Amino acid sequence: MFTSVTTGALGFPRMGPKRELKFGLEKYWKNAINREELIKIAHTIEEDSWKIQKDAGVERIAVGDFALYD
Numbered sequence: 001m002f003t004s005v006t007t008g009a010l011g012f013p014r015m016g017p018k019r020e021l022k023f024g025l026e027k028y029w030k031n032a033i034n035r036e037e038l039i040k041i042a043h044t045i046e047e048d049s050w051k052i053q054k055d056a057g058v059e060r061i062a063v064g065d066f067a068l069y070d
Helices: 020-029 035-055
Strands: none
């Protein structure tokens, strides 16, 4: 009998590799960018995170767990 094993990630850092979300939030709080720009930053980080995991061979990638702030 053969059993297959799949890989998965239960969570992934959401700030971005260079803390882009942190800086985006700070700009938003200072009214330096608008809500749409903040959401665009967040979506870009989320999509990049999915790609990083996919390229690393993760087969089950969590979606819907992204938040702008704790």
